[in-house]
Amino acid sequence: MSDFLQTLTSRLPSLGDAILVTLELTLGGAVLAMALALLLGFGARTRSLWVRGPSRVFIEFFRGTSLVVQIFWIFYVLPVFGFKMEALAVGIVALGLNFGAYGAEVVRGSVASVPASQWEATIALNMSWFHRVRRVIFPQAWALMIPMLTNLLIQLLKGSALAYYITLHDVNFWTTQLRRATSETVYSFTAGLLVYFVIAYLLTWGMNALEERAKRRLGRGTRPSLRDVVGLRPAVGTAAITGRGTAA
Amino acid sequence: MTENGIWNWEHAWEVLPDLLEGLVVTIEATVVGMAIASILGLFIALAMRSPSRWVTIPLRFVVDFIRMTPLLVQLVFVWLLFSTIPTLVVGFTVLGVHYATYMSEVYRAGIEAVPKGQWEAATALNLPKSRTWRAVILPQAVRNTLPGLGNYAISMFKETPFLFAISVVEMYTKAQQYGALTFSYIEPLTLVGLLFLLVSYPTSLLVRRMEIRLA
Secondary structure: OHHHHHHHHHOHHHHHHHHHHHHHHHHHHHHHHHHHHHHHHHHOOOOOHHHHHHHHHHHHHHHHOOHHHHHHHHHHHHHHHOOOOOHHHHHHHHHHHHHHHHHHHHHHHHHHHOOHHHHHHHHHOOOOHHHHHHHHHHHHHHHHHHHHHHHHHHHHHHHHHHHHHHOOOOHHHHHHHHHHHHOOHHHHHHHHHHHHHHHHHHHHHHHHHHHHHHHHHOOOOOOOOHHHHHOOOOOOOHHHHHOOOOOO | OEOOEOOOHHHHHHHHHHHHHHHHHHHHHHHHHHHHHHHHHHHHHHHOOOOOHHHHHHHHHHHHHHHHOOHHHHHHHHHHHOOOOOHHHHHHHHHHHHHHHHHHHHHHHHHHOOOHHHHHHHHHOOOOHHHHHHHHHHHHHHHHHHHHHHHHHHHHHHHHHHHHHHOOOOHHHHHHHHHHHHOOOHHHHHHHHHHHHHHHHHHHHHHHHHHHHHO
């Protein structure tokens, strides 16, 4: 055990690099996935078949073929067609495409759950499509979709462990190296899994904060905001009576 | 690359029987894994309802830990730890336990969705606790969980290729082996992807129909 701890401390700097790679994959993949999810999610809702059709095909294709197959396909097969990418880019693109397709369904579903009267009201107010979505529809859909997006984000983080098999030095790689150096299977893998767990926990935490913020902006907050607690301005209106946070 | 372009049909036909053989293992893994997940998941969901914090808090931690850490790392971990147990057993069990943590949430939601009146009626009829669960609550709860079970079965099916890491020869490993042998990855990898789509898309349509009919 003490030998193990010694090796572990000597390998802490490389753990920093490994976490960085895992975070790059996770956050890079998440940003790409979110952009795709918005594009495809709204695309799958349009009336035009020329937009809806390709969006649906794209979504079902990347949901239906496994992430493992996609990542290795991009890594091994795409260079044959002349697209050679760095391993990190391969990881980000594969994770982004796969989870973008899953996210698109979340976006589509959440936008569909915004009451139709909200759309009607924006039409009555003669807002442009972009204005409607940005100011009225999306803020409501966003609060609905965050819990599901959190699940996807954690799955994305877990999927990023595949990066080790396309030569990247992520946390999974670090774990196997630690085991090789110490030949302590239990300790090494417990350490590696704990690192993943802490990252996942922090991500969930951040997403919960985002959800709380999104809800508060709709006037549906369940906790007082930090500003309400620390600030000098007294809470007014229903917030003071019900103890709920005020609308920002 | 060969003279007739990038895609070689000969390779494709040659590898297809191997892939179908792998597909059988993949489906086996999904069925066995899902059986473990749905039984263990139910027990986790029931144990989480225990009034004692000494049960629920440690269990919550274990479940969260399994759910929030990569299946891939867990597979390799357990595989290295129990090198005497056959790989197939390790793979199926880890898959099952990982998904049991997801399934327990599905069961929890399913049990909570059973109307309160059902509990009250069982109390009024003086049914013993075990009978209440077996004859009243679970039959209704399980009905609520079927779509969730279907969705997780599909997502487990698509995660079985992770078994390549512990050298279980399922569909993806077959493709990888063929690629390593012949240096042509394009046909086997593309076919594996298409086979996944071919099985998972119709299944997901079925689950969606079931969801609508049960709703």
